[in-house]
Amino acid sequence: MNVSIVGSGYVGTTIAACFADLGHEVVNVDIDEDVVETINSGEAPIHEPGLEERIAEHAGDRLRATTDYETVRETDVTFLALPTPSREDGSIDTSIMEAGAESLGEALAGKDDHVVVVKSTVVPGTTDSVVAPAIERGGFDGATLAMNPEFLRMGSAVSDFLDPDKVVFGATSEAGYETLREVYEPLLADADAAVVETDLREAEMIKYANNAFLASKVSLVNDLGNICKEFGVDAYEVADAIAHDDRISGRFLRSGVGWGGSCFPKDVAAIIAAAKSEGYDPTVLEAAVELNDGQPERLLELLDDHVDVGGERVAVLGLSFKPGTDDIRGTRAIPVIDGLQERGADVVAYDPVATEKMAEKRPDVDYADSAREALDGASGAVVVTDWDEFGALDDEFDAMAERVVVDGRRIVERRDGITYEGLTW
Ligand SMILES: NC(=O)c1ccc[n+]([C@@H]2O[C@H](COP(=O)([O-])OP(=O)(O)OC[C@H]3O[C@@H](n4cnc5c(N)ncnc54)[C@H](O)[C@@H]3O)[C@@H](O)[C@H]2O)c1
Numbered sequence: 001m002n003v004s005i006v007g008s009g010y011v012g013t014t015i016a017a018c019f020a021d022l023g024h025e026v027v028n029v030d031i032d033e034d035v036v037e038t039i040n041s042g043e044a045p046i047h048e049p050g051l052e053e054r055i056a057e058h059a060g061d062r063l064r065a066t067t068d069y070e071t072v073r074e075t076d077v078t079f080l081a082l083p084t085p086s087r088e089d090g091s092i093d094t095s096i097m098e099a100g101a102e103s104l105g106e107a108l109a110g111k112d113d114h115v116v117v118v119k120s121t122v123v124p125g126t127t128d129s130v131v132a133p134a135i136e137r138g139g140f141d142g143a144t145l146a147m148n149p150e151f152l153r154m155g156s157a158v159s160d161f162l163d164p165d166k167v168v169f170g171a172t173s174e175a176g177y178e179t180l181r182e183v184y185e186p187l188l189a190d191a192d193a194a195v196v197e198t199d200l201r202e203a204e205m206i207k208y209a210n211n212a213f214l215a216s217k218v219s220l221v222n223d224l225g226n227i228c229k230e231f232g233v234d235a236y237e238v239a240d241a242i243a244h245d246d247r248i249s250g251r252f253l254r255s256g257v258g259w260g261g262s263c264f265p266k267d268v269a270a271i272i273a274a275a276k277s278e279g280y281d282p283t284v285l286e287a288a289v290e291l292n293d294g295q296p297e298r299l300l301e302l303l304d305d306h307v308d309v310g311g312e313r314v315a316v317l318g319l320s321f322k323p324g325t326d327d328i329r330g331t332r333a334i335p336v337i338d339g340l341q342e343r344g345a346d347v348v349a350y351d352p353v354a355t356e357k358m359a360e361k362r363p364d365v366d367y368a369d370s371a372r373e374a375l376d377g378a379s380g381a382v383v384v385t386d387w388d389e390f391g392a393l394d395d396e397f398d399a400m401a402e403r404v405v406v407d408g409r410r411i412v413e414r415r416d417g418i419t420y421e422g423l424t425w
């Protein structure tokens with residue numbers, strides 16, 4: 001099939017390269033010329049394992065990128081993979097979606113029909129009441145609308161996309177379902193995935209329910225972990241035991257300093273705001289956010305129990321929101337750094353890949369080139385991200401002025417000679 005994808009970020013580029021790999025002719029449309037050039041030169045505009053090889057193989061052949069929306073006319077179906085950020089009050093900001101949908105409408109004007117699939121995460125009703133009118137404002141009223149939420153994770157985007165546990169097709173007509181079935185046919189032939197066919201609003205809500213459930217699961221395990229800590233109980237032993245109950249499952253059961261990223265904070269905030277706008281207060285989701293917001297301070301209070309950090313050098317190990325990525329959006333490192341600075345500490349931070357991004361955002365922090373350098377002379381260390389290399393730290397701790405380590409991710413090996421505190425164990 002001829003597939004166009006509007007937006008070449010994490011989602012748009014990943015699905016474009018994967019659809020090309022599955023045999024489709026794919027064009028990526030983006031307003032960013034650098035992104036377009038990068039893809040056309042066979043390189044990946046973002047770092048994801050398996051992406052660069054796929055782009056290198058298909059660019060100039062089954063995969064191309066352009067800033068010219070007119071190209072979508074030659075395709076059978078267009079996926080909108082545009083950002084849906086939060087407004088100040090947490091509600092979804094659809095302005096980028098609307099701008100993209102209007103440009104799409106202009107480009108499609110005069111065509112008989114075209115299937116438009118919303119890939120972005122949008123609150124129930126958006127495809128129908130925001131995207132469709134925007135396409136019409138652009139000048140095209142023949143769109144067959146569909147909604148196909150994406151569940152890939154950063155750091156494993158390609159493998160998550162190619163081997164999903166489910167795919168969700170929301171549509172208003174048989175033509176919409178039929179197109180999605182055809183696009184996904186080569187993927188579903190090899191993957192053991194459930195296919196959920198539903199209406200537009202349900203498809204939109206399934207994405208929020210998925211993220212809200214997982215974020216709340218982590219908040220719940222953090223809540224239980226905080227109780228464990230009060231009783232001197234090891235929350236990880238408890239979690240490993242309850243994980244045997246397949247109604248609970250062992251995934252997303254790692255307690256610690258909380259969840260971040262470009263999706264959980266934004267999406268939980270958006271669905272809370274959407275619920276409130278309809279007059280419903282989602283008590284559990286609000287509590288999940290509150291709990292998450294409190295974990296960095298609990299981490300620092302454990303440090304306070306051992307060191308008065310005012311005027312002291314303190315090492316922050318890990319800056320990305322999770323290992324395997326340089327993404328710092330929603331990272332717990334920011335509230336941890338803020339809390340340390342409020343206490344008058346001299347913060348020195350280290351991350352294997354995210355330092356550059358954090359330095360742009362927070363030039364007020366000192367950055368080290370290695371964990372050893374960050375720990376050198378520090379009167380305390382806090383671990384924010386579970387990078388494997390922190391698990392291998394050993395004599396690096398010997399250079400600390402006071403060997404106090406507070407671990408927010410259960411990654412550092414407890415050892416003789418250091419005062420070790422786990423956040424929930
Ligand atoms: N990042 C993830 O892990 C992930 C996973 C699942 C779902 N999602 C959802 O997918 C959507 C896209 O997220 P993302 O992370 O890929 O975004 P992103 O910010 O990485 O990329 C968006 C791209 O859209 C381009 N763009 C902006 N305006 C445009 C326009 N008018 N026309 C063409 N291109 C335009 C930008 O230049 C950018 O390259 C969001 O709704 C997000 O919530 C993201």
Ligand SMILES: O=c1ccn([C@@H]2O[C@H](COP(=O)(O)OP(=O)(O)O[C@H]3O[C@H](CO)[C@@H](O)[C@H](O)[C@H]3O)[C@@H](O)[C@H]2O)c(=O)[nH]1
Pocket residue numbers: 121150151152153154155211214218251252253254255256257258259260261262263264267321322
């Ligand atoms: O047991 C756990 C699991 C995760 N986390 C934290 O939760 C956050 C999110 O992690 P993860 O879900 O792996 O990262 P994302 O790449 O943000 O992926 C989420 O957000 C995407 C965008 O919507 C969805 O597509 C994915 O399905 C969903 O997992 C990170 O800060 C993790 O450190 C924990 O604290 N404990």
